[in-house]
Amino acid sequence: MIVGIDLGTTHSLIGYYSPDGPRLIPNALGSVLTPSVVAIDDQKRLLVGEAARDKLAIEPACGAGTFKRFMGTDRQILIGNQAYRAEELSAMVLRALVTDAEAHLGTPIKEAVISVPAYFSDAQRKATRAAGELAGLKVERLINEPTAAALAYGLQEKKDEATFLVFDLGGGTFDVSILEVFDGVMQVHATCGDNHLGGEDFLQALLEDVCSQWNLRLQDLPASLRAQLASRVERAKRQLSLSASATIEMKIEGRDLTWNIDEPHFAKIVDPLIQRLRQPIERALRDARLDPQQLDEIVLVGGASRMPLVSRLVARMLGRLPLRHINPDEAVAVGAAVAAGMKARDERLEEVVLTDVSPYTLGVATARLESTGRQAGGYFAPLIERNSTVPVSRVERFWPLTDMQTELRLEVYQGESPMVANNIRLGQLLLKLPPRPVQENPVDVRFTYDVNGVLQVEVSVISTGERHELFLEQNPGTLSQTEIAARFAALSAIKTHPREDLANIALMARAERLYAEHLGDARRYVQDLLARYLEVLESQNLQMIARARQQLISALDEFEGSNH
Numbered sequence: 140m141i142v143g144i145d146l147g148t149t150h151s152l153i154g155y156y157s158p159d160g161p162r163l164i165p166n167a168l169g170s171v172l173t174p175s176v177v178a179i180d181d182q183k184r185l186l187v188g189e190a191a192r193d194k195l196a197i198e199p200a201c202g203a204g205t206f207k208r209f210m211g212t213d214r215q216i217l218i219g220n221q222a223y224r225a226e227e228l229s230a231m232v233l234r235a236l237v238t239d240a241e242a243h244l245g246t247p248i249k250e251a252v253i254s255v256p257a258y259f260s261d262a263q264r265k266a267t268r269a270a271g272e273l274a275g276l277k278v279e280r281l282i283n284e285p286t287a288a289a290l291a292y293g294l295q296e297k298k299d300e301a302t303f304l305v306f307d308l309g310g311g312t313f314d315v316s317i318l319e320v321f322d323g324v325m326q327v328h329a330t331c332g333d334n335h336l337g338g339e340d341f342l343q344a345l346l347e348d349v350c351s352q353w354n355l356r357l358q359d360l361p362a363s364l365r366a367q368l369a370s371r372v373e374r375a376k377r378q379l380s381l382s383a384s385a386t387i388e389m390k391i392e393g394r395d396l397t398w399n400i401d402e403p404h405f406a407k408i409v410d411p412l413i414q415r416l417r418q419p420i421e422r423a424l425r426d427a428r429l430d431p432q433q434l435d436e437i438v439l440v441g442g443a444s445r446m447p448l449v450s451r452l453v454a455r456m457l458g459r460l461p462l463r464h465i466n467p468d469e470a471v472a473v474g475a476a477v478a479a480g481m482k483a484r485d486e487r488l489e490e491v492v493l494t495d496v497s498p499y500t501l502g503v504a505t506a507r508l509e510s511t512g513r514q515a516g517g518y519f520a521p522l523i524e525r526n527s528t529v530p531v532s533r534v535e536r537f538w539p540l541t542d543m544q545t546e547l548r549l550e551v552y553q554g555e556s557p558m559v560a561n562n563i564r565l566g567q568l569l570l571k572l573p574p575r576p577v578q579e580n581p582v583d584v585r586f587t588y589d590v591n592g593v594l595q596v597e598v599s600v601i602s603t604g605e606r607h608e609l610f611l612e613q614n615p616g617t618l619s620q621t622e623i624a625a626r627f628a629a630l631s632a633i634k635t636h637p638r639e640d641l642a643n644i645a646l647m648a649r650a651e652r653l654y655a656e657h658l659g660d661a662r663r664y665v666q667d668l669l670a671r672y673l674e675v676l677e678s679q680n681l682q683m684i685a686r687a688r689q690q691l692i693s694a695l696d697e698f699e700g701s702n703h
């Protein structure tokens with residue numbers, strides 16, 4: 140059984156290709172959305188999802204969220220006094236999803252297709268693969284998120300021929316893809332985006348606004364208050380997607396504070412972010428050589444695309460209303476489940492062919508001969524242009540700078556600037572050359588970019604026939620196989636709770652969060668509810684516990700609904 144996983148910045152989902160088509164799998168709490176948050180609780184056990192998120196709201200140091208942003212970097216994230224890398228935390232989320240899927244399907248799961256933002260770099264993709272390995276999974280394929288969304292959409296719509304644009308604004312990343320479907324073939328024509336733009340940036344902008352109106356410095360607040368404020372502002376942000384204004388009231392350092400926000404003010408403070416959405420759309424259209432009127436449909440994906448300001452910008456730029464009938468939170472995971480079905484060679488998907496593109500230009504650093512005869516370095520020589528259909532392999536011949544040069548440094552970059560200094564350096568290869576005149580000493584550089592978006596660089600020294608391969612793994616953002624093995628052992632030693640306890644643990648964490656967020660009568664009410672529930676738990680009567688749990692959930696839903 141191969142599963143499809145959407146490993147999102149704020150939420151993750153898992154699905155599979157069932158006899159009735161793609162299906163998402165609910166977690167132990169019955170939800171298909173599992174918050175991408177991990178925490179270690181008082182019993183030193185791992186919590187993932189809802190319970191971890193609620194625990195973090197009152198005790199931020201005991202866990203972490205939004206770590207997808209640090210994939211492909213060597214950033215250490217502290218939980219208690221233990222430091223983890225983003226791929227380890229992602230592995231914990233993956234493991235929780237797989238445990239849910241195994242319980243649901245009643246079969247062990249060892250293989251997965253995982254979605255990644257189309258604009259993820261080589262290091263970020265490798266980190267995602269490493270996260271899969273750390274979770275004990277063989278990552279069969281990495282699929283680009285907008286491509287996955289389009290796959291879900293294309294199959295659902297069963298259109299024979301259509302060109303559409305997928306606009307995917309998630310928690311931390313932004314991708315735009317333009318695809319064409321004809322006769323079961325789905326071809327991605329262009330993908331552009333921004334790796335560091337998403338719903339979390341809108342949250343940050345709102346937080347800064349609250350703090351400036353309340354004359355507070357966010358970093359001066361105790362961590363628990365900061366987390367509480369962030370969770371209220373997040374709710375206000377979502378409220379603004381439904382109504383014209385939102386309000387937050389909080390007591391901080393003895394002051395009763397109120398913050399009101401309406402749509403025009405929201406539009407003003409997030410305008411710089413909204414403007415950043417423009418360029419990738421324009422670039423994708425240009426690369427696909429299409430005018431907006433040649434698009435048949437516009438599909439919005441990712442939770443943050445629910446903001447009316449965002450959909451209005453898209454509608455204005457493209458001259459039509461985007462489609463809304465596809466669930467923006469689920470589309471990528473449904474597509475990943477379809478891709479898992481394709482990987483498993485499900486016969487109903489045999490007719491479906493999917494082609495994707497490379498999101499970046501990839502090339503090497505070169506020198507140019509100036510008119511004065513001087514050699515000037517630092518220029519970018521592309522080998523694979525962005526939006527080339529993958530898999531792609533290109534070869535280019537280069538010569539050393541001087542006669543009798545015995546060493547050649549080949550530096551690999553990705554990016555769109557003519558100067559390598561403005562692009563991202565992926566790695567380098569130092570080659571020995573035989574001492575010969577420049578013209579007799581060429582090297583052939585071959586770049587191969589596979590369907591998973593992983594680059595391989597091969598260099599041949601023509602005069603000697605020697606070949607070298609560049610593994611871009613020495614990058615500090617990427618774990619080596621030995622490190623993965625060591626960390627796999629350490630992660631496997633972390634204890635988890637039995638699955639049947641998870642719903643209870645999450646419920647208690649939620650009640651504790653609500654208690655911490657309120658004062659006076661409100662918190663006493665939550666405490667009473669909690670005490671009554673704990674009493675029933677003591678009884679060990681499963682039927683009574685199940686009933687009491689439902690009652691507590693309804694009471695907390697009602698409480699939360701009326702207190703915000």
Ligand code: AMP
Pocket residue numbers: 147148149150151308309310311337338339373376377378380441442443444445446468
């Ligand atoms: P992801 O889980 O990566 O798709 O992204 C979720 C992002 O969507 C988070 O930043 C959420 O704050 C944001 N989001 C989800 N629902 C809404 C909503 N109703 N209005 C505004 N933003 C939302």
